[in-house]
Amino acid sequence: GYVDTGTQYTGVQGQWVVPPIQPSGVLEASSQWIGIDGATNSSLIQTGTSEITQNGATQYFAWYEILPAVSVPIGPVSPGDHMLATITQDSPGTWTIAIADITSQNSFSNPFSYSGPADSAEWIVEDPTINGTQPPLANFGTAPFSNLGISGTDIGSTSLNPVDMVDGSGNIIAYPGNFGTNAFSVFYGSPPSITTTSLPTVDINTSYSQTLTASGGALPYAWTITSGTLPTGLTLNASSGAITGVPTVAGNQNVTFEVTDANNQVAAATLSIPVVTPGPYSPLPPARICDTRAGNPSNLTTSPANQC
Secondary structure (H helix, E strand, C coil): CEEEECCCEEEEEEEEECCCCCCCCCCEEEEEEEEECCCCCCCCEEEEEEEEEECCEEEEEEEEEECCCCCEEEEECCCCCEEEEEEEEEECCEEEEEEEECCCCEEEEEEEECCCCCCEEEEEEECCCECCECCCECCCCEEEEEEEEEEECCHHHCEEEECCEECCCCCEEEEECCCCCCCEEEEECCCCEECCCCCCCEECCCCEEEECCEECCCCCCEEEEEECCCCCCEEECCCCCEEEECCCCCEEEEEEEEEECCCCCEEEEEEEEEEECCCCCCCCCCCCCCCCCCCCCCCCCCCHHHCC
16 A cells, blocks of 8 residues: 655554455455554554455454454454544544444544554555464455545655555555556556566568567556567557567667556566667588488488489
8 A cells, every 4th residue: 555654643544445355265365554653663453454365265354453462353344445534633632533434424523542653644455364363365456545634743854655465475465556637546566567587589571570578467458669679671560569560670679668558557667669670691510411420320322413
């Protein structure tokens, strides 16, 4: 998700949609929440929704939590419900947690004692800990956040930072999209990346066909060129990423390709396409034309047709 730092915060708010998750036979979970603190310290006051699936059944519910105490369930919610939550400082040491299910018109609001430093505000998708262990992340697809807001002593000095979720091997398993007008989405899986690392040399006036490849993100991909130009005679297929044609001018072109996935997330890579003029002779790999060693390995006879 996103973490805001740089001041002492007095409030955070956010709206999100409870994502439908794919049922699983084994225990899997995901959670969406807003909070104060937790980014740079062990204090945290937060409220949100969670999804837990096991044996093909799924639970959706709202909750709040003030560390070091465990989370407290508030009540059930449904996939697709629009949630609105605020955490607000009423006075030093007293904060109100409020969360409303706009769709079902159920709501919760209550003041609590909290004395954390309030030096960060967050909008997060999490793989929550359940009964002391962290299960695999449930496939939540896309979790959109909107209507985001903060209050504090010096809001103009804050810094907003994206945070990816990674597994034990460092692989990204969920990531935030671009931050728009007080809104962003978190996507399950890895972000798009261009996996083509080089393009082969081609002779001038010779047919050329190479396809750019990418991984991660959501299909379909769309390909564009953002810097440089393809060698004269070559074209890029925006849908397939295929570079085809017959180059007619020698040179070494550096081209920056960009791939955009279905979630409007972008990756870029700069590759070169060398177009060369071949010399008058073409090298061939070494090969024995005729073997005249003792023992007649080539099985030659005196017949002119079998002579070297």
